[in-house]
Amino acid sequence: MPHRLALLGVLAALSLLVAPSAPAVTSAQCDAQVNDTPSKLIPCIQTDDLWAHMQAFQAIADANPGPDGHPSRNSGEPGYKASADYVASVMKAAGYDVTLQKYKFLYYAFTGIPAFSEVSPAAHNYVLNNDWGPGQSTGVANAQLQPAGGIVLPPTPTSTSTSGCTSGDFTGFAAGRIALIQRGGCNFGVKIQNAQAAGASGVIIFNEGNPGRTDLLVGSIVDAAGTPFVPTIPVAFTTFAIGQDLFNQYQQGPAPTMNISVQAIVDPNRDDWNVIAESKGGDKNHVVVVDAHLDAIYGAGMLDNASGSATILDIAQMMKNVNPLNKLRFIWFGGEELGILGSAYYVNNLSSNELSHIGYDLDADVTATPNYIIGVLDPAAPDFFGGQVTNTFPNRVYKASTIARDQAVTYFNSIGKNHEFLSPTGTDAISFNQVGVPASGLLTGQDCCKSQHEVDLFGGFLGNYEGNIPSFDGGCVDNAFLWCDNLSNNDPQVLTFMSKAFASMVVQMAFDTKVMSASNSVVYKKKLPIASDVGRHPSK
Template structure:
């Protein structure tokens, strides 16, 4: 077992200023200056079996204990452990990862990439429609508060069509609450148009009976306090409005939206062809509600352990590890990284692998169903690598939608092949999956998803170890060779994924 490192719990990472495009032409510059590999001791080329054998569950669990202690740094401010961006728990996480990488000597060049991030908090909310308080009413993420953070009293006004054009908002919307159908355009667009029409609040109701929880996305001044509402709760209201009846309402949201600075961490092997990089990432932050040991401590610690064990080998192609900040707020770190990446640097990334939630207690072995037909060419070849490995181990697996719910999203939207594996979040395990993977049908894959109980007892050691070995295999395979893997070109780099995007991170966006 590798010795456990001590981490300075009181150190907070300081923002280093914006990273310019010219700096990113050399995207992995060390803060200590150029690092030179020590060639005095020749290392053998990485071998997948040997790298997999080096992965030990005890090391992963020790790291999980460290991470939970770090999350506890946030208790004075939040009242419970958390690693949400802007917290001491997240600052401590970044320090822990970076310090561990520094301790690996000159095998990697390290960089910190500060960027502006938006985070929102809803302290209190209430929606009354007529004489009813709909249980499904949920404030949108990044919603502004109602005026003066006080209740507003107004009538509902039905917006025409999908509320995606200014002409859909009649003059009656002014000083009232816009009632808007979900669909066609993002929630943020609907809220902005409602605000421009003079609405004091907005309600977006679902197209089916289910609940509706989403995000307004990047804040703009015209956004108004916005709720999501289930189709079931909306149906009787819609019937009254279409019949010309007056429906009075009270809307109240006490919230704030703030901009902060946070940081991505990138580590790239000194050796290996820098024009042919295999890249993988996980997110360093949790939601505010809990410590996030499975989501995504399991992924980010897996990367750290694989990065540690890889130092015992040489590589032909460069390997680039990333710890993204702000994933839980809407994929902020990975979006920023790819958005500011010059085209010539984009082309050096042959593929991106996303590792988010590797040890869900009621797990299934899930592979993102990334096809070449809907995504950058090479995504399907990566998918088949996971299929082949699970098959070789005699393990069952299942495919899940590749729909933008994690940090691969920016990569595939910018022409970089992508994929990954997971073990399940709030989805319900089926009877068939119970037979395939064990566990319990009818329950969430992770019963503590985005909750306080996502602590060190919320990881399944079997799933975590199996998937860490698979991640080691994915790194070793492409660190040796990209033989038969599709080449990148400027044409493919500029071609966006055709995959429909209903999500941006954990949030619905339209």
């Protein structure tokens, strides 16, 4: 993906920032003083305090296993509610006005280890997370395979397959069989709905085979309108090579008999919460939102995103004595991993008048990656996951978002660190951008793969951002059934310097006089759809 090097030299604004060699201050001093400038606040963001919050989140996960028996802070589970209660108690003790905003969502959780195998004629068990991955579905199928129509083999140089996208692709399909479908042309959920209508007992979706579309891809299951749903037949996603092999076996005969088993709990009306904490001071007509998502995706969720949650929690504590010019609204969102549910719900339930008073959003989404990058959110920048500039927001968003973005750049220059600009896609900041609120924020990367260019910028090594994890294509965060996004998946020193950088942004935005005029006092209002790429997995 394209990157931008950090600016050379030290800007005049650096005089506002604390020097790296500033004398240490004690926790007691930090607790008592008014940390209303970067030079006061930044030294008070300290590793021990940040790590104490991280340990608390890990302890909560350990004490609240999910349906699979592993530590969990996933939305809709006791570990998430305990995390929300912990944040609320800390913020109340610090003197903030705290509310828990409840909403409902479609809950899904695996209850066992899914299985996918060829039973005959060539018995073979496929390796979970390597050969295949389960779609969010439920059921067991043991039947012969039958390809849907529209499969394009060999694949064309660009995507042309529309396999399974129409009911006509299932003409002559034998009810009870498992449908083999190629990726391409429509949402995965549409393919699955067509297969189920034709009587399929299960579905296998294989990658299309064009350049960049050959490896395992576990997609989000949404219908034609982008609404998530859970099929009542099991769904297996697999690689192009495996799909092609199964297709060839069918063509040569006999049709292979396959087994797919996906066991899960489904609750279409599960409770979840956003934690909202406001400063008592500050102009209620000039609000700066400071957010992180509180939920995990597979397990304890310590890197993604206990790290960002700890970052803003510690900053809020250190700013408890500050009387800001702009009201600060700290929010810990739920459901981000499921399609930015919490932030979409929050924004959708603001009146146009309430929305017009929000001048800016600052988002902390992953701040402690061991093999880190330094990503500064910019709505005009490429997507961290896809490397393309694809977002279109109201015009006011782009220029105004540079206010805090440039504050971050200035701070990183002051401590001799490079940066790159990245899109807010996949973060809660995009919920604000989409309704006309400018935003920036920080992230340090997750999963795979760190490029040579990023190694040149930030050090570290090629491969997984999360460290030396035995998976080049993914990490602990977004791979189901690894359960390794624990404290050990975080670097406390990275957490510290990134939290200091974020603190410099928050305290400057707390007193910024340009924020409302730069965003033209937001009046744009539209209802946000549920994100179709749920949990950052493509939906087609």
